[in-house]
Amino acid sequence: xxxxxxxxxxxxxxxxxxxxxxxxxxxxxxxxxxxxxxxxxxxxxxxxxxxxxxxxxxxxxxxxxxxxxxxxxxxxxxxxxxxxxxxxxxxxxxxxxxxxxxxxxxxxxxxxxxx
Amino acid sequence: xxxxxxxxxxxxxxxxxxxxxxxxxxxxxxxxxxxxxxxxxxxxxxxxxxxxxxxxxxxxxxxxxxxxxxxxxxxxxxxxxxxxxxxxxxxxxxxxxxxxxxxxxxxxxxx
Numbered sequence: 001x002x003x004x005x006x007x008x009x010x011x012x013x014x015x016x017x018x019x020x021x022x023x024x025x026x027x028x029x030x031x032x033x034x035x036x037x038x039x040x041x042x043x044x045x046x047x048x049x050x051x052x053x054x055x056x057x058x059x060x061x062x063x064x065x066x067x068x069x070x071x072x073x074x075x076x077x078x079x080x081x082x083x084x085x086x087x088x089x090x091x092x093x094x095x096x097x098x099x100x101x102x103x104x105x106x107x108x109x110x111x112x113x114x115x
Numbered sequence: 116x117x118x119x120x121x122x123x124x125x126x127x128x129x130x131x132x133x134x135x136x137x138x139x140x141x142x143x144x145x146x147x148x149x150x151x152x153x154x155x156x157x158x159x160x161x162x163x164x165x166x167x168x169x170x171x172x173x174x175x176x177x178x179x180x181x182x183x184x185x186x187x188x189x190x191x192x193x194x195x196x197x198x199x200x201x202x203x204x205x206x207x208x209x210x211x212x213x214x215x216x217x218x219x220x221x222x223x224x225x226x
Binding site for chain 2: 004031033035040041042043045048050056058089091093095102103104105106107108109
């Protein structure tokens with residue numbers, strides 16, 4: 001597709017279950033980001049991938065959160081043993097390679113509700 | 116971590132008035148960007164200003180940058196009800212690729 005695609009759009013899960021959120025970045029974009037946004041709040045940086053470099057995981061809030069990016073394209077954010085405080089919108093974004101511009105392109109987000 | 120801090124947190128104005136939002140950041144930057152978000156979904160890029168620029172215009176948007184104060188402002192002139200949204204500044208921490216967003220300003224434009 002032309003834009004960043006995220007799935008699912010909405011997910012309701014029970015406390016303690018694991019969830020996987022998927023992101024398809026724009027083709028050719030080398031950088032991929034995950035952010036978390038609680039209701040009415042700003043964007044909290046979680047993790048970013050840049051080409052073949054080791055990801056910057058400095059924003060992951062706990063070891064229940066992990067992310068991978070396969071083949072330099074699709075990324076999956078996994079939250080294990082979900083807690084109610086994990087409820088938020090999870091936004092994925094991608095960015096062109098160096099020299100291709102600095103604009104970050106966002107998906108529409110995955111709204112996670114933990115009950 | 117939060118790189119930028121915006122103020123005000125919320126702003127309510129009448130249609131036709133100007134809206135000014137401010138952003139402060141902490142580390143050195145190569146550029147600063149402003150984004151808009153409707154209804155808590157994906158953000159859309161508005162404008163980028165480079166560290167060697169002091170002011171930039173795009174339509175009804177005017178952005179200023181003061182690197183000595185590590186601050187930027189976004190001015191929306193002649194606001195419209197359709198400008199109602201949240202506005203965020205973003206910088207690449209330390210001039211790298213780790214892009215950090217501020218807390219945002221929620222703008223309400225009353226018709």
